[in-house]
Amino acid sequence: MHDELVNPRKSPRVAHRCRVDVRDRFSAWTASTEDLGPLGCQLVTPRLASPGRELKLKIHCEAIDQTIEASGRVVWSSSRSPSRLGIQFQPSRTSPAWFDVLLRVLPQSAGNARRMPDRLPRSTLLRLGEPPRFMADFSAEEVAVLRRVGSGITVGALARQLGSAFERVRAAIFALLARRLLVLAAAEAASPSLWNEPLAAAEKALAAQGVKLPAPTVGPNAATGRSAAAQALFDEGIAHLTAGRIEVSVARLREARRLAPTDPLIAGALQRLAPWASRELDEDPAATANATAAAGPRGAGRSPR
Secondary structure, three states: OOOEEEOOOOOOOEOOOOEEEEEOOOOEEEEEEEEEOOOEEEEEOOOOOOOOOEEEEEEEEOOOOEEEEEEEEEEEEEOOOOOEEEEEEOOOOOOOHHHHHHHHHOHHHHHHHHHOOOEEEOOOEEEEOOOOOOOOOOOHHHHHHHHHHOOOEEHHHHHHHHHHHHHHHHHHHHHHHHOOOEEOOHHHOOOHHHHHHHHHHHHHHHHHOOOOOOOOOOOOOOOOOOOHHHHHHHHHHHHHHHOOOHHHHHHHHHHHHHHOOOOHHHHHHHHHHHHHHOOOOOOOOOHHHHHHHHHOOOOOOOOOO
């Protein structure tokens, strides 16, 4: 791990739900924003689209009584329920002034957005904020982080606890900070006991879907002789695959294969990803889901525990 954890987002976001009409060249559907900023948004969506796909969005923001029309490029996708898409807005004639209006209407969210750090040193102490008042959809990565925070944990200690799985949860840390579910100030921290019920419910929901929490891999795999280094690269490759970063996933899996050239699990994952490794994903919106099913944690690419 580097000395600092860098926020992957280049502009502020606010956690705010808006209905979104999504359209591509072949179809249209309705989604909602998980968060929203002047340069992009995260969508909770019933349909997936391949990274690189261009989408047309109509974001109905009732808080400011405006409909924001934007063209967006899919940066990443996640098929884990609830499915999500990361969207980067394309330069257009649409003025980002609407975001300033939204910040004025949502002063608390504006304060949160301005306090979001660009980077977190290893010594930064993470604390639990107030849990959501209503049932919330947590990703496996978010639950893995929240479970380890307790009364407080540094970024460095969290990285050591998660080991090879830390790469998978990096973005989740900043997402939780943006939603004030993680905080940095002691005065804003909540008692860990308040999180017992929400986290238990989140873990139950994930287990019902067959989703396992990110966990570290320690030592060689007894069945295959896979080293801890090869396992870490394999886990990182699967994490990138889950986030829709196919080319990065293939690169990590190839590194793992160099360390474990006879490992059938790594070879099988690479074989299943071969159709997507050297060209863009198929235009079918379900292509990313099919790739994840073929080589992701629920398919033949699952890492044995």
